[in-house]
Amino acid sequence: MLRKTAAFLRDLRVLAMPYWRSEERWASGGLLAVIVALNLGLVYLNVQFNEWNNLFYNALQNKDFDAFVHQFIRFGVLAAIFLVVAVYRIYLRQMLQIRWRRWLTSRYIGEWLHGRAYYRMQLAEGRTDNPDQRIADDIGSFIGQTLVLTLGIMESVVTLVSFAAILWNLSGSLSVGGVVIPGYMLWVAVVYAVLGTWLTHRIGRPLIGLNFQQQRFEADFRFSLVRLRENAEGVALYGGEAEEARGLIARFAHVVDNWWDIMRQQKRLTWFSSGYGQVAVVFPYIVAAPRYFSGAIQLGGLMQTASAFGQVQGALSWFVDAYSSLAEWKATVDRLVGFERSLQEVPGQAAAEVTRRHAPPGSGITVDDLDLLLPDGTPLLRGLTLALPPGSRTLVGGPSGCGKSTLFRAISGLWPYGRGALSLPVGERMLFLPQKPYLPIATLRKAAVYPDAPERHDDEAIRQALADCGLPHLRDRLDEERHWAQQLSPGEQQRLAFARALLLQPRWLFLDEATSALDEPSETVLYRLAIDRLPDTALVSIAHRPTLAAFHDQRLELCRTGDATLPLPHTPLQATS
Numbered sequence: 001m002l003r004k005t006a007a008f009l010r011d012l013r014v015l016a017m018p019y020w021r022s023e024e025r026w027a028s029g030g031l032l033a034v035i036v037a038l039n040l041g042l043v044y045l046n047v048q049f050n051e052w053n054n055l056f057y058n059a060l061q062n063k064d065f066d067a068f069v070h071q072f073i074r075f076g077v078l079a080a081i082f083l084v085v086a087v088y089r090i091y092l093r094q095m096l097q098i099r100w101r102r103w104l105t106s107r108y109i110g111e112w113l114h115g116r117a118y119y120r121m122q123l124a125e126g127r128t129d130n131p132d133q134r135i136a137d138d139i140g141s142f143i144g145q146t147l148v149l150t151l152g153i154m155e156s157v158v159t160l161v162s163f164a165a166i167l168w169n170l171s172g173s174l175s176v177g178g179v180v181i182p183g184y185m186l187w188v189a190v191v192y193a194v195l196g197t198w199l200t201h202r203i204g205r206p207l208i209g210l211n212f213q214q215q216r217f218e219a220d221f222r223f224s225l226v227r228l229r230e231n232a233e234g235v236a237l238y239g240g241e242a243e244e245a246r247g248l249i250a251r252f253a254h255v256v257d258n259w260w261d262i263m264r265q266q267k268r269l270t271w272f273s274s275g276y277g278q279v280a281v282v283f284p285y286i287v288a289a290p291r292y293f294s295g296a297i298q299l300g301g302l303m304q305t306a307s308a309f310g311q312v313q314g315a316l317s318w319f320v321d322a323y324s325s326l327a328e329w330k331a332t333v334d335r336l337v338g339f340e341r342s343l344q345e346v347p348g349q350a351a352a353e354v355t356r357r358h359a360p361p362g363s364g365i366t367v368d369d370l371d372l373l374l375p376d377g378t379p380l381l382r383g384l385t386l387a388l389p390p391g392s393r394t395l396v397g398g399p400s401g402c403g404k405s406t407l408f409r410a411i412s413g414l415w416p417y418g419r420g421a422l423s424l425p426v427g428e429r430m431l432f433l434p435q436k437p438y439l440p441i442a443t444l445r446k447a448a449v450y451p452d453a454p455e456r457h458d459d460e461a462i463r464q465a466l467a468d469c470g471l472p473h474l475r476d477r478l479d480e481e482r483h484w485a486q487q488l489s490p491g492e493q494q495r496l497a498f499a500r501a502l503l504l505q506p507r508w509l510f511l512d513e514a515t516s517a518l519d520e521p522s523e524t525v526l527y528r529l530a531i532d533r534l535p536d537t538a539l540v541s542i543a544h545r546p547t548l549a550a551f552h553d554q555r556l557e558l559c560r561t562g563d564a565t566l567p568l569p570h571t572p573l574q575a576t577s
Helices: 002-020 025-062 065-123 131-171 184-204 206-230 232-238 241-293 299-316 323-348 404-412 444-449 459-468 490-504 520-533 546-551
Strands: 173-176 179-182 355-359 365-373 379-388 393-397 418-425 430-433 441-443 481-483 508-512 538-542 554-561 564-567
Touching (some): 002 025, 002 065, 002 131, 002 323, 025 131, 025 299, 131 184, 131 206, 131 299, 179 184, 184 241, 184 323, 206 323, 232 241, 241 299, 365 404, 379 404, 393 404, 393 546, 404 418, 404 508, 404 538, 430 490, 444 490, 459 490, 490 520, 538 546
Parallel strands (some): 379 564, 393 538, 430 508, 508 538
Antiparallel strands (some): 173 179, 365 418, 441 481, 554 564
16 A cells, blocks of 8 residues: 555656746746645634634623624624635636646647657557547646645645644543543544544545546547547448447447446445534534533533534545545546656667668668568568669559558658668658648648748748649638648548648658549649659659559569568669650
């Protein structure tokens, strides 16, 4: 138990400390100090209310009207101050919460995108489920719960210290079997709270794992809904609605089943915690009643003692009251820690990586004795040595699954699994056009020049590129923000990708079945356009249509043999003028 607690505290420190050591530490530290001061102020006000209980109820018992009015006015002043402090404590805590969340979200997004970790993480099965949900939801939950629970336990400690002394003085002594117990009500409160805490943990411990699973199942279900929306046309063309419904219902069944488990466990915990809380209401009166009926204290003293007992018992029982929140918080911390570890492990996930060397500008790309592997270590491509001179045009062929696209991924730096070396010219832009181009949900202007900033390109140049690539109907829609991957047909998306290439003017253009959705005449027009407009750009194409040979001057053929793919000797082609 102690070992697990120590490990959890280490994990919590890993998540929380970077923010408090960041450039925001002074501003956020000051904000936290004000929040802590307000919390302490609330404890002080509670002490004043406790004293007021004694004076007010004594005034009632003694029928002292002047004292009654005085205490009534005093209550109004204390209540007004309490209201201001309570409001600003929440307001400033929320301010700190959003500042912390903004910083941590920016950090995780940066680390997730750095070194293409977002891509490599999905190559390793079972590493981290739903990283998007961990960034979007878990960070907010973690920060909110951390602030509430941390400030709550701090307030409980201060309350305990403040009221323990009051309760000690009020409760007097109790003689049991000739043994005098000083401050007996304080010891009763301690025993009551310790017993309640132990039983709460015994009953509620399964909630931690159940909350972890619930967050995962909810994220899986939400991802499935988004995936259906993103692939609506494909599902509709296949008539796959029934199968999609079965899949969605099956995923939601996990949500429901786990929720039932949470409900059952929460019911057990609520039975105990509610009963514990109800007993705590009358328990101090029962324990203090003998002193009241013996005349040792007045009604005000009884009420003050009961109030102080309640504050001490409540502070000691913080764990009981907050257990459900603690269980959810622990699950959130575990999920974020898993995400953090995955981000740290991504750079070293491949047993062997392809060596990437810098070459002088204008020297071309060379591939030396390259082996590519699948993530499980299975050989995919062996012994590839290749030279791609500047301005050359190379056609890559071979059967499906032989590693052509993986070769492109290795050149781009995406694929970490392999051996050998790549020499790439420094400062020369490479652009990869896959079969299904990526189109951001943004204005058409941004989609056309992605990933460049739109300000770097003239609107008239964008309109001309669209028209040249067969999209004249989009010329006047540059300011429209749409989900273009759903608005445009596959062929139109590929035309837009070619327009992007004309605008970005890369020195190296890699085309992976980039015209597969177009007819041969349209394909010919786009290739001719790329050659004419980008005369200094080297083209490397993956394609199956023999007509594309006319636009290339050399051919690399990959042949599947046994358990790996081997390159065949280069074949010169007659390039078109």
